[in-house]
Each structure stands twice: as structure tokens, then as C-alpha cells.
Amino acid sequence: MNGRIDSSKDNKREGKLFILSGPSGTGKGTVVKQILKTCDNVALSVSMTTRASRRGEVHGESYYFVSQEEFEKIIDKDGFLEYAKVYEHYYGTPREKVMQDLDAGRDVLLEIDIQGAMKVKRSFPDGIFIFLLPPSLKELRRRIEARATDAQDVIDLRMSKAAEEIRYLPAYDYYVINDDLTEAVEKVKSIFSAEHQRVDQTAERIMERYKEAD
Amino acid sequence: MNGRIDSSKDNKREGKLFILSGPSGTGKGTVVKQILKTCDNVALSVSMTTRASRRGEVHGESYYFVSQEEFEKIIDKDGFLEYAKVYEHYYGTPREKVMQDLDAGRDVLLEIDIQGAMKVKRSFPDGIFIFLLPPSLKELRRRIEARATDAQDVIDLRMSKAAEEIRYLPAYDYYVINDDLTEAVEKVKSIFSAEHQRVDQTAERIMERYKEAD
Numbered sequence: 001m002n003g004r005i006d007s008s009k010d011n012k013r014e015g016k017l018f019i020l021s022g023p024s025g026t027g028k029g030t031v032v033k034q035i036l037k038t039c040d041n042v043a044l045s046v047s048m049t050t051r052a053s054r055r056g057e058v059h060g061e062s063y064y065f066v067s068q069e070e071f072e073k074i075i076d077k078d079g080f081l082e083y084a085k086v087y088e089h090y091y092g093t094p095r096e097k098v099m100q101d102l103d104a105g106r107d108v109l110l111e112i113d114i115q116g117a118m119k120v121k122r123s124f125p126d127g128i129f130i131f132l133l134p135p136s137l138k139e140l141r142r143r144i145e146a147r148a149t150d151a152q153d154v155i156d157l158r159m160s161k162a163a164e165e166i167r168y169l170p171a172y173d174y175y176v177i178n179d180d181l182t183e184a185v186e187k188v189k190s191i192f193s194a195e196h197q198r199v200d201q202t203a204e205r206i207m208e209r210y211k212e213a214d
Numbered sequence: 215m216n217g218r219i220d221s222s223k224d225n226k227r228e229g230k231l232f233i234l235s236g237p238s239g240t241g242k243g244t245v246v247k248q249i250l251k252t253c254d255n256v257a258l259s260v261s262m263t264t265r266a267s268r269r270g271e272v273h274g275e276s277y278y279f280v281s282q283e284e285f286e287k288i289i290d291k292d293g294f295l296e297y298a299k300v301y302e303h304y305y306g307t308p309r310e311k312v313m314q315d316l317d318a319g320r321d322v323l324l325e326i327d328i329q330g331a332m333k334v335k336r337s338f339p340d341g342i343f344i345f346l347l348p349p350s351l352k353e354l355r356r357r358i359e360a361r362a363t364d365a366q367d368v369i370d371l372r373m374s375k376a377a378e379e380i381r382y383l384p385a386y387d388y389y390v391i392n393d394d395l396t397e398a399v400e401k402v403k404s405i406f407s408a409e410h411q412r413v414d415q416t417a418e419r420i421m422e423r424y425k426e427a428d
Contacts, residue, residue, distance in 0.1 A: 194408035
């Protein structure tokens, strides 16, 4: 599908793209951090942006910071799995780095909001889409309020947006309810593992190993 | 699909039927034993047979031992997920016990050969089919020979049967290569876990939890 079939002969591990998505406040970032801490073979996809870097942000870790001109050149080459313009700044997922990791047999984890995930689903339908859910809307409100940074109307806005976003669940492959963090992380990791055991289109490649009756 | 949808409201766990299958000598039995040791919520499906019990075999554990008349009555009621007559004796997987466990929210693990699995696939297409593979045909031969119970022609027969059976891989959902036992068991367990996180037909039921915006 994207050149990775060439690795069939040497039984090289096939990298997979996992998209972890969910409404704001469900704890995507925390789950991602835990996964990166405990999984060897997973690379985090780093976004590219045209906004200025803030204090403490590292190029290539927090974001790839580029000029608007550079960003638009990549758009023209269809070089983003998804991108969006938020106010005056671009944000996007560069395709090239993702493909390099996948080709090297590494899984790639992409943390992204629902809108972005839906774009990735179009540009990379082979991705595995995981929806992170709060235990309940009530608990989500409690978590958003606990951050104590938002005014009440902003909280209400976030809540109604979350309720709306959950309607996209049927577009996802998996859901994980983030009630207990450790359990949620284990569930995501079991999805990573199980996806590497799926037969699907790999049946021919697997059967190839067992062709000679010795 | 089979009455289990009624449990939607109380968020009861939905039991799933996992079929672990593979050629003779791949280590199905050992993997199953390890899983039952370490998984709480999995019941092993016990076969029914008309053959006489052997020393040490316990009714309801090794097999359900029944008369030919009883067995055929159950056949007539379509009470088996699969059955077969091997020489003069019947062997089958009673549907009722499996359904009871699933309804109680327990997963059911069925260890079965490829022919049996293909029958279960017709009678219970919602099952999750896992193919256990040897690391190689060469290693499979080594394992079969190590048992030292079979004559050379029987070993050759087993080997050619295994090579043939592997062609059924595309009918399965997952494959697990039993190279290292611990790893193989972990992979099977990750499949169990991940399958409970699949969105599929359960999206409506999940979204139901998030209907009220508080």
C-alpha cells in the first residue's frame, strides 16, 4: 500500500499508525505520556506549526516550528496527513516523518482532536483510531472545572462540544474509557499489541513462512 | 443478537467467544492452561463426548460424558456449536453452556482444531478466531518428533496436515506465533482485552452513556 510490503520477505515488523483522539479534558496527553514511558517501539508524531515557539518548547519535540512559507510549500506537496489553520497559525501532521517511522517498523502514535482525526482517516485510512472517553459527562465537567482556568461560559462551551464530538465514535475502531489511568493505558497498549496480530491483509505474507513442508 | 443487548442499560460486561485453534503440535493446550491460570473472567468451553471416560477424567472438566442417545437428542435440537463423529464416537461443543457464560458477562475460550473452528465460524460468526502457529514447520516437526509417540509415517502425515491447515489462516481474525510461551500468552491476552474495546456495533450503546449533557 505504501511500499512497506517490500519488507515481507525478511519478516520485518510492520509499523502501524495509532490515532489517539477524544474530547478536550479526557486526558489524552497523560495517557500518551504513560505509553511513551513504557513502550519501546512507539514514536510520537510531532506536529508542525507556524506559531512562534514559547519558552521551554523544543523544536522537534514540542513542535516543528516553521515559517508560513515553508508550511504552505508542504501543503502544496500534499505533505500533511492533516492540517488546520487556527486563527492566524497553521498546525499540521507532517506525513514524511510518520512514514519514515512506519517504514522503520516503528509504531507511530498521533494525539489529535476529533476534527483532525477525521482528516487523518481520509488521508491514512489504514490508521487505527482510538477514541478516549471520560467516565461520564459529569466527570468530564468536574475535570474541566478542576483546571480552574476557564470561565463558566467557556466550560459550558467545552461541554457541549464534547457531547457533540462523542457522536463521532462510530468512525473509530476502538474506545477506551479513561476512568483509571493505569487501566486505560493498559487497554491502549493491548490494542497496540492485538493490532499486530490481526490476520487481515497480512495472511499471504504470514502463510509464506510456512510454504515449505520443512 | 442473542438477547445480550438487553444488558445495555446497566453497562454489564459483554462476554465474548474466543476460539483458539491451530494445527496439532502448536501448543494450544499449554497456551490455554496459562490463560486460565491468569485470567479471571474466562471460562473454558468443555466438550461433550460419547466415548467412555478414562482414568482421571472428570465429568464436566475433561468432558461431559453422555450416551449416544443424549448426544443425538442435542444434535436434533441444534444444540451444538459444532460436533463431529470420530470413528464411532461423537465429540461436540454444547451451545447452551457457552451461551450461559456469555450471558453472565464471562468470556468463553474454545480450544479446537481447524475443522471444528470452521464449523463454529458458521454457527457463531461473532466469535473471535485466533490461529496459533508454530515458529516454523521445521520447529513443528521437531516438537512433534520430541513427543516420540508417533511413528515416522504418522509424523509425516501430521506435518502435511499442518501445512494444509495453515491455508485456513485467512478465515481467522488473529494469528499468534507460539515461539516463546509467555509472549504468546501475552499476545492472546492482549487480543482478549482489545476485543472488548472495539467500537463496531456497540457504538450506540456506548454513546448512550453520554447522552445527557449533565
